[in-house]
Amino acid sequence: GGERPVDDGVLADLEEVLFTADIGVKTATRLLETARERVRKKELSDPAKLKAALREEIARIVSLDGRLDAGEELAIGAQRPFVVMVVGVNGAGKTTTIGKLAAKVQARGHSVLLGAGDTFRAAAGEQLEIWAERVGAPVVRGKEGSDPASVCFEAAKKGAEGGVDVVICDTAGRLHTKAPLMEELKKVKRVIDKAVPGAPHEVLLVLDATNGQNAIAQARQFHEALGVTGIVLTKLDGTAKGGVVIGICDELGLPVRYVGVGEKVADLRPFSPREFVEALFA
Amino acid sequence: MLETVAKGFKAARNKLKGRTEITADAVDDALRDIRVALLEADVAFDVVKRFVARVREKAVGEVVETKVKTEKGTLKVTPQDHFIKICHDELEALMGPVDTSLKTNSKRPTGVMMVGLQGSGKTTTTGKLASRFLKEGKKPLLVAADIYRPAAVEQLKVLGAQLGVPVYSEEGLKPPELCKKAQDVAFREKANVILYDTAGRLAIDEPLMEELEQIKAAVAPDNILLVCDAMIGQDAVKTASEFDRRLAIDGFILTKLDGDARGGAALSIKEITGKPIKFLGMGESLDRLEEFRPEGLASRILGF
């Protein structure tokens, strides 16, 4: 009662909310078209219902049609060692996420070994080593400039020999447009499989929530090259909403496993579709 | 970069083909494509809105002379060319005036303070700027003022060693004290440029934003540069305006433009802060820093 009817003004406001959350033209337009259609058919008569319908639709998409329940974490399978490879563009938050993830996996009662597969960036190995110390996990490192594939091979092999439950391999940040660097990642993946047949069991793509539409290209190309199995959305503790993952989930059907909400060990949370949608419209 | 924008402009151009007068309908049609292209390039929503409104106002109702006499003879001007020129001028206006200079200090070492979000490229760009100063015959000192991120100091030391440039770090000091003390170190090292590499932080992190204000007060840097990832989306506006409000930045640097990021943030940040784009980061190695040039960017946006 007393609510204004759904008119162009209401739709324009919603459009602004969607666009400023980085949802992107394609996905936002599709969401709004569906909404507009339902308004036209008089299924939705007031703005509150319209908003609720939009939320529901977005929650449906990011929960992969309800297949992804709230708080579903990385499923650590029966394989030993269970190998996780972490990839993404420069500065997205890979190394930090690995530190946090290691702590989480340990808290679930699993032993963890880290592989310092970034042998390229200045002090990347030292950075992972500090995280390893912080969470009390061993780390396999190579010399700076050494072959990342051989470091990850060593890590996976050492994990197998030492009866470690979970091996998590860091990789150097790279832009998805750089073919030789993407080839290098494919090689890392192949070599891990040689050390532990069937591994890596998870390929986690780390996406920075402050990124805009470029994240779609990142997801497409990393997925095409490696077969990504899950996404970690970092830096959600800022003002960015990370809306671009809606289109990514919709197009690629990849689950968001975790969100990063800070720089401390505890700042990694299982992804909650509900909370994500609430924050989007907050 | 900006291929989609270019595509949008081309589509818009086609919609105006064969007309002599730019009618409101035709312009609206063309502007719809341009709006989409700019949004897909991550230009901020408000900036897109204002851009479209300004172009519309300028373009509608213009009767275009189809032949124009110039020194080189008679040129044919089509309404679509005219429309594109309006867009081009408006885009250039948005990105200019160009000022890629850094302020220098004649009395003491020139100070350059690097600030920005986590992972945007501050430390790498600090190294790139040092490399640039070296080529100009200057003697830079790098200051490791990120005492938080694991191995941030080590990272800067590696870059310093690569360049043969001294790096000052000291345990147990808070960043403002450390930066203050760096000025003595610069004197001892006979350095004439001091580059302060600060920790990444969110613009809403009150204690850390205050820390930056304290560093600024302690060392009065001649340049405060915001380092921004070219892949940044709509958040660019909030982040840039807050860093600018707190610190009065002198300009910004857009990094990671060696990929396919469309870099719409360049337009947004310039429009929102009014501060110039100084440099573009074009790769991970220390020689991959370019001075910003608007013609390149505007032409790219327009697709020619």
Ligand SMILES: Nc1nc2c(ncn2[C@@H]2O[C@H](COP(=O)(O)OP(=O)(O)OP(=O)(O)O)[C@@H](O)[C@H]2O)c(=O)[nH]1
């Ligand atoms: N606020 C916030 N900062 C984060 C988060 N995750 C990572 N960071 C910060 O982002 C910066 C980059 O993180 P890294 O883990 O080094 O990123 P990376 O992907 O390994 O970077 P490269 O190896 O250089 O490609 C660091 O300053 C981290 O502390 C997060 O969830 N929130």
Ligand SMILES: Nc1nc2c(ncn2[C@@H]2O[C@H](COP(=O)(O)OP(=O)(O)OP(=O)(O)O)[C@@H](O)[C@H]2O)c(=O)[nH]1
């Ligand atoms: N491709 C590319 N990568 C870049 C560029 N500039 C920086 N990087 C990479 O981006 C990542 C982050 O760079 P850093 O210099 O560590 O960023 P930062 O802002 O100092 O990060 P924090 O100190 O954690 O906030 C690293 O992997 C760099 O190599 C660039 O212009 N192009």
Ligand SMILES: [K+]
């Ligand atoms: K947020």
Ligand SMILES: [Mg+2]
């Ligand atoms: Mg890393």
Ligand SMILES: [Mg+2]
């Ligand atoms: Mg840094």
